[in-house]
Amino acid sequence: MSQTLTIEALQERVETIFRKSGLNAIQAGALSRVIVAGERDACKSHGIYRIEGALRTVKAGKVNPDAVPELVDQKASSIIKVDAKGGFANPAFELGVDALAERARSNGLAALVINDCTHFSALWPEVEAVTDRGLAALVMCPSYATVAPTGGTKPLLGTNPFAFGWPRSGGSPYVFDFATSVAARGEIELHRRAGKQLPEGWAIDADGQPTTEPEAALTGAMLPFGGHKGSAISTMIELLAGIMIGDLTSPEVLDYLGTTTLAPRHGELILAFSPEAFAAGRPGDPFARAEALFEAIAGQGARLPSQRRYAARAISREAGITLTADEIKQLDRLEDLGLGSVA
Template sequence: MNAALSEPATVRLSLDEVYALTRDTLLAAGLGEPHAAAIARSITRAQADECHSHGLYRLLGYVASVRSGKAEREALPVLTRTTPVILNVDARHAFAPLAIETGVPALIEAAKTYGIAALAIHDCYHFSALWADIEPAVEAGLAAWCFTVGQCCVAPAGGTTPLMGTNPIAFGWPGPEGRPFIFDFATSAAARGEVELKRRAGEALPAGWAVGPDGTPTTDPAAALAGALLPFGGHKGSALALMVELIAGPLIGDLNSRQAKAVENGDSGPPLGGELFIAIDPAAFGRETLGQRMSDAEETFALAKAQPGVRLPSERRYAARARSAGGVLIPARLLQEIRALTTTGAEPGRNGGG
């Protein structure tokens, strides 16, 4: 029998093993322990929820940016307050997860105290899933939004040249039993990481996701990455992408996607930029009616789920999270690439942000 045919396509790892593999790989690459641990927590959460485009696959890009010297290895984030409800974290050209872990607890405290608060993360390399960034605030009983400018690879509706990032949007609403309503999606037809995974798997893209370098529609992931991704929903997704360009860029005094692209070094890791959080305490609008308002929200969710075929955005992740208690399946090829980073010093494979 051909030995290659007998090799497993996937390998099961426990979540503790995912965490340890991520942390140890980053430490071996030279990243400081606080950052390595924060990224390991982020990747493990994504892998547990079967968010493969932001799980262990992202480790390749993180290591590339550590090795290239693009991201600061040791610089710790600094939290400041412009006002009691306007918070800023200077990530100091380091990765975002530790900056987010620094700022979000302060955001929760401010929103609980004053009813509403905003947090800007500045000068960070963001590579994680936004749902994980806002989940602590939502679990604390807050309604929360999050925005970040992704890698510049998306053409505006009707165009063929990259002008915007994948520019994801996340929103969360408190839910019962620790299962809040949260959605997180790119304003492009698909996140760039999804296109990269299609390329790695040798799979074609659905029609409408991208155009090639010549501006014609393509289902070839490599041509799409060389050309431009398209916004979802035509002009509607395009307008939302432009909104994110503004509020996660100029509004908070950070880079837009074009400016981030201009300072990239081509290491295939995450782009430099900022992230905006907004959190509101529903109780701020009157505690005497809070219970009724929360009940109204639950009724809306229940009526939606009562319709055949309807699934709320969060439900698939929660089901995956429950399954992952017994471990997660990782592509064997990806696991080999990651392990090679610490045994041979091999350069990581191409990886995409957004």
């Protein structure tokens, strides 16, 4: 039978699963918060479905379940650095976000760098944590080498997510968060299972030739979104959020893991901007002006990103989160067997 849980009750269940699998309270708390945020927003691909991947990465010894992230002293006053100590990115972000916000307010803009972390789930929860503090956010990180640069023939770049947020006083922020590949790897896998051809432009085969065969795409490479422009943005992400911050690039991540079935180990770059500091002394209130822009976009029938998530969130807050009988069974199994539940 399906079951409806409050957001808090699901949070407790997921946290218990992680605790029983050997994650410390800091790791388990932060990880369960992002997973529950995914379920709450009806992003099933970033919800409880992800628990197994996290546990698999722990079991493979590729992430430290007992890590306690630390703030690292910096000479450069607009950089906040957190050493994740080989744990997940999420608790490292939680440790650094207030210092980032304080620094962005005083300096106008600031960067939070997370090093030596295992990236987990989507970037939008981090974007929202920054917009909740009244700041704009730009967040990016590498992934593993599964995407060929435009004009190339082999996987080199990651699906490198790029996310941005702008705070809105009246309600949920303007947030986008997308892969810089045309499609996510999971979408290609879904086509394979369904025996469906891929749309053109998604992938190339192992010889570097365009393909619509999912099997050929999985042994070949995905393509960046938007042709050479998306390829350039993805390369920028390798440079800024891999190389510049002294952490792994997507090809290095794949070398380290040897597989794309575990969560990737690398770093992350979060930029925060204070609209108040930037707009100081200029005419107009930036927040009010942004609302006029959003109205003009929505007014002509174009969709603002993340609206579907916010609608689902409102329902979850009101009515709780309903899980299917299978999902409940999966949670039971994960709680009973812990790391023994994953291969």
